[in-house]
Amino acid sequence: MVLVVSEEVREAIDARRPVVALESTIIAHGLPRPRNLQVALELEAAVRQEGAVPATIAVLDGRPHVGLDKEQLERVANEDGIRKLGHRDLPLAVAAGASGATTVSATALLAARAGVRVFATGGLGGVHREWTVTQDESADLGLLASTRITVVCAGVKSILDVPATLQRLETLGVAVAGYGTDRFPGFYLSDSGYPVDWTLETPQQVAAVMRAQDALDAPESTLIVANPVPEDEQLDPALHARVLADALHACEAEGITGQAVTPFLLGYLVEHTDGASLSANLAAVRGNVRLAGRIAAAWAEEA
Structure with a gap:
């Protein structure tokens, strides 16, 4: 093998x-x-x-x-x-x-x-802005629609088209639940501005959903546990909005397209927030890793 x-x-x-x-x-x-x-x-x-x-x-x-x-x-x-x-x-x-x-x-x-069964990451990929022109969508979405795993993340990267990504996840049949929140987090931000339909409050509740997936013999899709970065560790929302708008203009002005867009935008955010976006990224990852450990332990208790 x-x-x-x-x-x-x-x-x-x-x-x-x-x-x-x-x-x-x-x-x-x-x-x-x-x-x-x-x-x-x-x-x-x-x-x-x-x-x-x-x-x-x-x-x-x-x-x-x-x-x-x-x-x-x-x-x-x-x-x-x-x-x-x-x-x-x-x-x-x-x-x-x-x-x-x-x-x-x-x-x-x-x-x-x-x-x-449990995977911790920072933020997921998703539907890119200007999708109707570029047809650019992360490969993450299709794979998650066909893979039985629980992904703990801080939502999707805020440089993406968040509502279109949520709609795409719904179309693909990928379950999304906020952890301790009814708002979908935006990676650097605790709240992307969009709601989620389901909220889970404890690792045990997450594990119960995982067991229900198996008991129902549901399609082999992912459970996304959207865990927001703490508000006191998020990127300042006003700074985020201003720098992201500048980054999008710079991306267009420089003719950057396709796979080069995401690293350009992320790099621009790091540079023009004096590293604050990277600090928020790491805070999100740390929180997701700790939560994933607790979910894995809850899952193992009754496995």
């Missing part, structure tokens, strides 16, 4: 102990060195503090790994040429013997294949 599951993760899965999947794109492409490795180790430690086993996922030399040791984490953080892999890239990376960090879609797919 091409999938390599670490001994610690395999033993935890076999013993029905809690496990939390973590993506590796934030390590290889989301943060500067050496902060990226420090954050990777911090997030794994946060999972352990909640009583769960971390399963950071990446592809190394053509082998998808679910669970990395410290040497492998260091390699993802420090090696030049680490690619960014969505789920569509996995067969190509495996065949080519390439190494890459996994995005949301690739992480969710590999985690589910390994038997990991």
Whole structure:
């Protein structure tokens, strides 16, 4: 089998102990060195503090790994040429013997294949602005519509078309619940300005929904648990609105299109908020990781 599951993760899965999947794109492409490795180790430690086993996922030399040791984490953080892999890239990376960090879609797919049920990330991809012109939509959405996993996130990136993304998730049959809120979070922001239909208040309630998915033999789709960044750690909404508007104008003026749009906008926000957007991003990820650990523990209690 091409999938390599670490001994610690395999033993935890076999013993029905809690496990939390973590993506590796934030390590290889989301943060500067050496902060990226420090954050990777911090997030794994946060999972352990909640009583769960971390399963950071990446592809190394053509082998998808679910669970990395410290040497492998260091390699993802420090090696030049680490690619960014969505789920569509996995067969190509495996065949080519390439190494890459996994995005949301690739992480969710590999985690589910390994038997990991809970995955923590920052913000999801979604429908891009000007979709009627560009037809640009994240591959995350289609993969989540066909993968049985629970994703704890801070909503979708606020640079996207949030209402269109929520509508698309509904069309795809992907369940979305706010955690302790009836508002859909906006990644850097606690509230994107749009509501959610369902609210879950405890990890046990989330685990109950996961069990209901299985009992109903429901379609193999994701449960999205939208966990807002705390208000005192969010990006100032007025600053966010102003800088995002400037970023969108700059993107259009420079003729940036397609896959280059998201990294350009995110980079612009970091630069023009003096790093405040990155701080809000990390605050969201930390909160999501801790909550995912508690959900995994609640799921394991009655598994």
